Amino acid sequence: MPPSMATENATITDGAEQLKLSANEAFKAHKYSQAIDLYAQAIELNSENAVYWANRAFAHTKLEEYGSAIQDATKAIEIDPKYSKGYYRRGAAYMAMGKFKMALRDFQQVKKICPNDPDAAKKLKECEKAVMKLKFEEAISVPESERRSIVDSIDYRVIDVEPQYAGARIEDDVVTLDFVKKMMDDFKNQKCLHKRYACQIVLQTREMLQSLPSLVDINVPNGKHFTVCGDVHGQFYDLLNIFELNGLPSEDNPYLFNGDFVDRGSFSLEVILTLFAFKCMSPPAIYLARGNHESKSMNKIYGFEGEVKSKLSDKFVELFAEVFCCLPLAHVINEKVFVVHGGLFSVDGVKLSDIRKIDRFCEPPEEGKLQLSCLFHMFIFPFQLLLPYYSRSKYDI
Template sequence: MSTTPTTEAAQQAIDLKNEGNKYIKEKKYTKAVEYYTKAIELDSTQSIFFSNRALAQLKLDNFQSCLDDCNSALELDPKNIKAYHRRGLSQLGLLHFKKAKNDLSIVLKAKPSDATAKRALDMCEKVIREERFKKAIGGDDTDRVNPCQVLNLSSFDANSDLVKYEGPILDFEQLYVDENGDKSTSVGGVAIKNMSQEFISKMVNDVFLKGKNIPKKYAAAIISHADRLFRDEPSLVELSNNKQQDNDEDAMKISVCGDTHGQFYDVLNIFKKFGKVGEKHTYLFNGDFVDRGSWSCEVALLFYSLKILFPKNIFLNRGNHETDNMNKMYGFEDECKYKYSPRIFEMFSRSFESLPLATLINDNYLVMHGGLPSDTSLTVDDIRKINRFTQPPREGLFMELLWSDPQEKDGFGPSQRGLGFSFGSDITKNFLEKNKLRKIFRSHEVRMNGIEFEQNGNLVTVFSAPNYCDSQGNMGGIIHVVPGKGIIAQNGNDDDDLLIETFKAVEHPAVKPMAYSNGGLGF
């Protein structure tokens, strides 16, 4: 219940709110939340304090916290249109499309020319129509035909982009479904016959870095081939480099990277700074390699091409942004349709469903994008059993691996995001002991130093998108698993099998994040 503050407290609250506003303009959203919270503690009668904090929470993807603040703002002032707008966007983030539509409709009645609300409403209506259509025809995601597996490459031959293309050349083999040992007339995807380091280098330097695209035929072939490789991997991939000799200077290194979010130029810098993918250097990218940044197509096609060339030396865990709803809201779908086509996006979408959900390194380190399950009876073996070839459900182990976050206090708590849970250090400690593991590696959240050892060193968050969204000023981080050759105390490291390095953002062309986004949370 709100109580009227003293005149002095009310003025202090206004000053704190104004400081929060400055941090919003500087895109320092965590600091903005801190100052708005202080203002609310002094004066909880002002609707604007809650709706301003809601904006900061929305920018941090804390959809549930944003929703709660909007509800508080509207209780104090039912005419606060900004609160309706931000609540609508938070409902969008929580995948509550009908509720989002209701709030956004209220905004547009008051402000008919609001372009952001109009785009978000259009997206809501599109998703609602798609969901109705799915229900009308029956079945579920697993019934959909995977376009990667039935790709007929000749369907791209008439495209003008192929005629105009002057870049490196790929050779393809059209695959067919094998029925009872006989070659069928049914197409079964595509294999690339001549993927090479030379092709990848030219694709990067002569095509992508010059602001061009490869032909749709090439993109489709790359996705189809990579999808087949991902489908052949288990839901829990297991990697090992712990049997190499101590004096082997050329021993294999396993490098774990966190979110890269379409920051193509920073991805190239990772390979330049820490070494290329190869037989002696394995990379694991721990989800969220698309969305936000405006070169998500380039990042995905680079990773997929490397997967084809080095199938045992580059691995991709699925993140919460390798999902349809996130791609609609955070730019990848629109970028893909702008640079290529809806068909290419659909292929990417289905290839994301083929991505593994977690990786176990040396039987010591479990790597997933988000966090641990809320069901404490579950073990690593339960990850192996997940049927991952679909969009994530709204609850359960599959979803929590992609969405959950650590918290300071013990036990479980509600997620500020509204999906998944927050889990304490006791949960992590018990999970490690039960499964005989040393640490959990996860990503999913910005860390200002790029990497952070948390929960008594039992959990490490690695985030590899420096200066995230061109605004956060954070470093990027990377974890190298090098048994017996680690450096203790390096960037907080406490494990002699790990090297922990950080890196700064590099310059890129003046294209803003989510430059191609036509709706959702591209505001």
């Protein structure tokens, strides 16, 4: 190699290392987007360094961009199959998505490369436990046709309301605007809704959602407006602010909340009960779509399950899980606007009629299947039984 070329290569390597160090500092300061940009610049200078790819995967994980994290970690593994952090980063991303079987394979590989790593051993044990639980649940599961609904064992009418209860009350089994306003005001002051009324709202919402198709058509008359909102994720006070700025849901001020109502935030129960209450009050006032966080696996990992157990009971966890399976997957506004939580398809040729045929009344599998394609963030593997996918999302895989 000529001296000039060697000098140039050394300069490029030094530049990439400086960018990596700057990215590391940004990461330490919790500036993950900035860190990702800096790691990307380092990769442009030296794309054969597995560390850069694994580090960027870690930053993507911090932003919950698990699809990108898996892509980057996979690239790190391709560059250096003995680089343990590549497997570790990918396994962590799979684990965060609830894909424990795939995570298990990666942590087993980490264990082979670094048998004395205590953190890897801990992750491996967690994965093994989760996979064993999945296998046990599969072994004792009842066929769908024989499965009883949790609703069969619930009657809100037998739940007594204590005389001292001073919160919002549903009168004559009708959810009114006054009730919803009182309930929201109680939530704002961190007061709880009585279990009887919470149960009544959820059951009534389930009945309405069950009757809807997987793809719902919405007609907005000329001269009228329609509001679409993205992920609320348990941020009740942000939801109140939306209503303060844009008005409460009504037939003249309709909303579509496009999935991910719960998890992460500390007031997921308050959010979902508020949205469900508006649905009960006036079905045309609010439309609800399912996101990937309306699922058992996500609720277990990201907090909604624990919150419901704490504020209500274990039985409500099962009830919400069943109701979430009833949520429609997509909406079309005025035959022009297609709205779905995950984003556009990763393949061509998908028709609205295909979506209408999807049987949505079940939990998303650990690995993608046709009938649940709409549940995942960016339609990573929809219709992969028909065509191979050609793109991935930064959020999911």
